[in-house]
Structures are given as C-alpha cells and as structure tokens.
Amino acid sequence: MPGSRSCWTRCAEAGFAARGPYAAGVPAPYDEWMRLALAEARLALATGDVPVGAVVVAADGAVLGRGHNAREARSDPTAHAEVVAIREAAAGRGDWRLTGTSLVVTLEPCTMCAGATVLSRVDRLVYGAVDEKAGAVGSLWDVVRDGRLNHRLEVVGGVLAEDCAELLRDFFRDRRRPR
Numbered sequence: 001m002p003g004s005r006s007c008w009t010r011c012a013e014a015g016f017a018a019r020g021p022y023a024a025g026v027p028a029p030y031d032e033w034m035r036l037a038l039a040e041a042r043l044a045l046a047t048g049d050v051p052v053g054a055v056v057v058a059a060d061g062a063v064l065g066r067g068h069n070a071r072e073a074r075s076d077p078t079a080h081a082e083v084v085a086i087r088e089a090a091a092g093r094g095d096w097r098l099t100g101t102s103l104v105v106t107l108e109p110c111t112m113c114a115g116a117t118v119l120s121r122v123d124r125l126v127y128g129a130v131d132e133k134a135g136a137v138g139s140l141w142d143v144v145r146d147g148r149l150n151h152r153l154e155v156v157g158g159v160l161a162e163d164c165a166e167l168l169r170d171f172f173r174d175r176r177r178p179r
C-alpha cells in the first residue's frame with residue numbers, strides 16, 4: 001500500500017515512529033487490525049455519522065471491543081469510535097484497566113479520545129489517517145506522550161492511512177453534493 005507507506009515515512013520523519021519490537025516498520029497485524037476498524041467505520045455511514053471506527057485488541061489478537069462514531073445515532077457528543085470501543089472492552093473485561101491491549105482507530109484521536117486512551121491504560125495506540133485539524137496525537141497536541149501524565153503509550157501512526165482517509169473524503173464529498 002504505497003499511500004500508507006508514504007504516510008508512515010512522514011510520521012517516522014516527524015518523530016512519531018513506533019517504539020518497541022515493531023519499530024522496524026508496519027508489520028502485518030496492524031494492517032489486519034486496521035481492516036477491522038475500517039469495517040467498523042463503514043457502519044457509521046448508516047446513520048449519517050462521520051465514518052471513524054475503532055477496535056481494542058488484546059495481545060493475543062482477540063478483539064475485546066468495537067466501536068464506530070455514533071454522535072448522530074445517539075445524540076451523544078462523546079460517542080466517538082474510541083470511547084465506544086474502550087467502554088465495550090472494559091465492560092467485557094470487568095476492569096477499567098485495559099493494560100496489555102492496543103487501541104486501533106482509523107483517524108488520529110481528538111483530545112477527548114486521546115485522554116480516554118491514556119486513562120484506560122491501553123499499551124499501544126495504532127491509528128490510520130492524520131487529523132491535522134483536531135488530532136491530539138502529534139498534530140495539534142500530543143496528549144498520549146505528554147511526560148506530565150503518569151501513563152504514556154506506544155504510538156504507531158499511518159497504518160492503512162490512505163484507506164482511512166479515503167473513507168472520510170468520500171463521506172464529506174457526498175455530503176457536499178447537492179441533492
């Protein structure tokens with residue numbers, strides 16, 4: 001996927017490279033996990049919600065929680081994909097601490113979701129497209145790697161970024177089109 005590769009390179013150049021055993025590049029599991037998040041994102045289209053999707057994945061690859069943006073569907077400004085997925089994972093685990101898991105989301109999280117990710121003690125955040133207008137994982141702020149907070153996580157950016165961005169572009173283009 002040339003698109004995601006180039007974004008990955010840009011992210012790495014910008015200092016957003018992954019730490020740990022996956023630092024050499026984007027390994028296969030991230031692509032697989034992101035495809036699950038993309039499938040979630042498409043579910044948001046049914047209710048006219050901006051197509052962003054997220055999954056919480058355990059270290060063994062088990063999906064603990066899924067979520068898609070549901071602000072319109074639920075009339076809830078906090079019903080972002082990440083928050084929905086984190087809530088499902090924590091409820092299923094019976095523990096608010098999601099230690100040992102990865103949150104995989106199609107778009108760079110906003111401040112609320114970056115904060116929720118830190119609070120849930122997720123080990124790793126994997127995201128797709130960069131959100132230059134509202135992103136809080138390197139674009140406008142870097143909430144998840146702020147040394148003043150007591151939990152920091154590994155970040156892997158730019159996974160299937162082009163697929164994630166295309167879904168959003170198509171959504172906004174269709175919305176602008178006169179009916």
Ligand SMILES: [Zn+2]
Nearest residue numbers: 080110112113
């Ligand atoms: Zn958010």
